[in-house]
Amino acid sequence: MPTAEISIKALPLDTPFAFETAGMKIVLVRTNEHVYAFEDVCPHAFWPLSAGTFRDGVLECPGHGWEFRVQTGQCHESPAYCLTPISAGIANGVVRLEWEAANTLEDRKNVLCPRPGKAAVNAGAEAISQLQD
Amino acid sequence: MRVTYYGQACTLIEAGEMKILTDPWLTEGAYQGTWFHTHVLADANVTPETIPKDIDYLFLSHEHQDHTDVRTLKHFRPDIPLLICRFSTPKFHQYLRQLGFTDIREVESGQPLDLGDGAKVTIFRTVEYTNDSAILVEHDGRRVFNETDCKLGYEDLGQIGRLGIDIGFYMFSGANWYPMMYEYPEDQMLDLVRRRRRSLLRSLVQRVRLTNPRLAVPAAGPCTVLDPALLWLNREERGIFVDPEIAVRTMREANLSSEPLYMAASDVWDSRTGFECRAPASFRAPRQEYIAAASERMAGSIAAAYKAESPAHADLPNLLPKFFNTLVGAQSPSIRKVINAKLAFHVLGPRGGTWTVDFSAPGPEFVRDEILPDWTYKVEIEDKLISPFVTGEEPFFEDLLLSLRFRCSRRPDLFNEPLYHFLYEADPEKLHNWYANRRNLD
Numbered sequence: 001m002p003t004a005e006i007s008i009k010a011l012p013l014d015t016p017f018a019f020e021t022a023g024m025k026i027v028l029v030r031t032n033e034h035v036y037a038f039e040d041v042c043p044h045a046f047w048p049l050s051a052g053t054f055r056d057g058v059l060e061c062p063g064h065g066w067e068f069r070v071q072t073g074q075c076h077e078s079p080a081y082c083l084t085p086i087s088a089g090i091a092n093g094v095v096r097l098e099w100e101a102a103n104t105l106e107d108r109k110n111v112l113c114p115r116p117g118k119a120a121v122n123a124g125a126e127a128i129s130q131l132q133d
Numbered sequence: 134m135r136v137t138y139y140g141q142a143c144t145l146i147e148a149g150e151m152k153i154l155t156d157p158w159l160t161e162g163a164y165q166g167t168w169f170h171t172h173v174l175a176d177a178n179v180t181p182e183t184i185p186k187d188i189d190y191l192f193l194s195h196e197h198q199d200h201t202d203v204r205t206l207k208h209f210r211p212d213i214p215l216l217i218c219r220f221s222t223p224k225f226h227q228y229l230r231q232l233g234f235t236d237i238r239e240v241e242s243g244q245p246l247d248l249g250d251g252a253k254v255t256i257f258r259t260v261e262y263t264n265d266s267a268i269l270v271e272h273d274g275r276r277v278f279n280e281t282d283c284k285l286g287y288e289d290l291g292q293i294g295r296l297g298i299d300i301g302f303y304m305f306s307g308a309n310w311y312p313m314m315y316e317y318p319e320d321q322m323l324d325l326v327r328r329r330r331r332s333l334l335r336s337l338v339q340r341v342r343l344t345n346p347r348l349a350v351p352a353a354g355p356c357t358v359l360d361p362a363l364l365w366l367n368r369e370e371r372g373i374f375v376d377p378e379i380a381v382r383t384m385r386e387a388n389l390s391s392e393p394l395y396m397a398a399s400d401v402w403d404s405r406t407g408f409e410c411r412a413p414a415s416f417r418a419p420r421q422e423y424i425a426a427a428s429e430r431m432a433g434s435i436a437a438a439y440k441a442e443s444p445a446h447a448d449l450p451n452l453l454p455k456f457f458n459t460l461v462g463a464q465s466p467s468i469r470k471v472i473n474a475k476l477a478f479h480v481l482g483p484r485g486g487t488w489t490v491d492f493s494a495p496g497p498e499f500v501r502d503e504i505l506p507d508w509t510y511k512v513e514i515e516d517k518l519i520s521p522f523v524t525g526e527e528p529f530f531e532d533l534l535l536s537l538r539f540r541c542s543r544r545p546d547l548f549n550e551p552l553y554h555f556l557y558e559a560d561p562e563k564l565h566n567w568y569a570n571r572r573n574l575d
Contacts, residue, residue, distance in 0.1 A: 065335060077548045078548045
């Protein structure tokens with residue numbers, strides 16, 4: 001399973017951050033409490049979410065305004081759609097990212113929730129307890 | 134190249150000797166009398182009778198009446214070449230064929246088509262379930278992009294931007310019934326409208342930034358509602374139909390490298406001479422003043438049009454259940470499960486009644502003659518308005534909702550996109566493929 005690491009200090013507070021490694025595009029959102037990570041593509045029209053905005057726990061896609069709750073990755077208005085979560089663990093001020101390999105780009109673009117109306121659990125949310133900045 | 138703007142997504146694009154007319158909607162009162170142009174086109178002498186008829190190609194982006202207007206299209210010869218995108222179903226093609234057009238050319242999305250005389254067009258298909266498209270016209274190193282109100286994917290927009298666009302026409306407004314026709318408490322409604330408008334304008338800025346035209350014109354999207362009883366829909370705090378001048382101001386404030394340009398109907402842009410203002414001065418009057426005056430002027434004809442509407446079919450109480458039983462019954466159990474709705478109708482008028490379309494029923498009867506207490510989506514509408522859609526006279530059910538002449542509510546307050554897709558085009562294979570590809574079926 002591919003992995004990558006990034007210093008938590010590199011992540012701006014409450015602002016979507018684009019991180020690309022080994023062809024994988026990831027959007028990270030750091031709040032006061034958590035770091036959330038998803039594949040950096042909106043499942044609607046495939047815009048990069050890192051160019052969007054983040055407010056009140058909601059990541060808004062810049063393309064057409066679709067809103068995703070970072071706690072679940074689920075689309076606020078169209079709950080059939082979810083972002084693809086990236087596992088994000090924090091240790092010693094470093095965010096360690098881990099994701100499933102071998103998905104095709106098309107697979108990654110067309111992610112719906114496992115069942116309509118049910119939230120996908122975002123494995124990427126990890127409590128920040130050791131932020132030192 | 135030269136572009137004459139005729140309102141909404143209608144542009145006459147002259148590429149050398151070649152003339153391409155896009156999405157001609159040149160009448161007023163689309164969608165059961167509700168939709169008017171930003172300005173009444175006839176005031177600029179823009180009507181189906183007055184516009185040039187020596188058109189070489191008509192491009193029709195999709196079936197919506199503000200893009201494919203039967204009353205305008207009947208003014209063109211039946212053998213005029215129509216350019217449309219190749220969609221996943223033939224419904225739009227068949228519709229145009231039924232209107233009498235004989236030369237319908239379906240073009241693959243993203244594949245340039247040489248029209249001769251150095252003119253080239255590329256049609257791009259939306260990433261959404263709908264049958265919608267946009268067009269790029271190139272000639273002699275110049276490029277005109279008309280997005281219509283099509284939602285293109287990020288990659289297509291980026292590709293278009295890399296080509297270098299001289300002038301682009303962009304969707305800048307909402308073009309649907311959410312949230313205005315829903316039952317929300319006042320505070321929530323105001324907040325939803327404000328957020329929706331903010332999101333629409335942000336999206337405009339992003340799409341212009343990505344495609345990076347030299348000139349960016351807010352074009353398709355909104356309607357103006359002139360029915361005196363529905364004038365509130367035009368108010369900034371109550372409706373999502375954005376004023377084009379607000380869109381221009383928003384683009385300007387975003388410090389884009391593109392220059393925002395407000396074009397009103399009949400204005401012209403020419404690649405050699407630039408912008409030429411031809412629209413009447415009244416088209417640049419303060420928006421709400423213009424709307425109030427236009428509504429007063431049109432009120433009589435609107436009332437007459439409503440009065441002339443045919444009554445509902447006498448057999449509506451049987452036709453409505455039959456219509457939905459057939460459509461729902463044609464879907465696979467997996468699709469019915471994905472939709473998972475109880476769609477209730479409260480139909481008003483002498484042929485009215487109450488019904489619920491229950492997608493979770495075992496079938497073959499999916500419609501109950503009552504509003505089930507656990508309905509998830511409820512529509513209240515007049516019998517004469519829904520009647521032509523269940524008799525088959527009107528083929529596109531979404532047109533009914535775009536009329537803005539209904540009220541609705543939903544429980545829970547979430548967008549059921551599969552239900553919307555079903556109402557948009559209930560083609561069993563298309564629905565199945567859409568959701569199977571997204572790994573959402575059993």
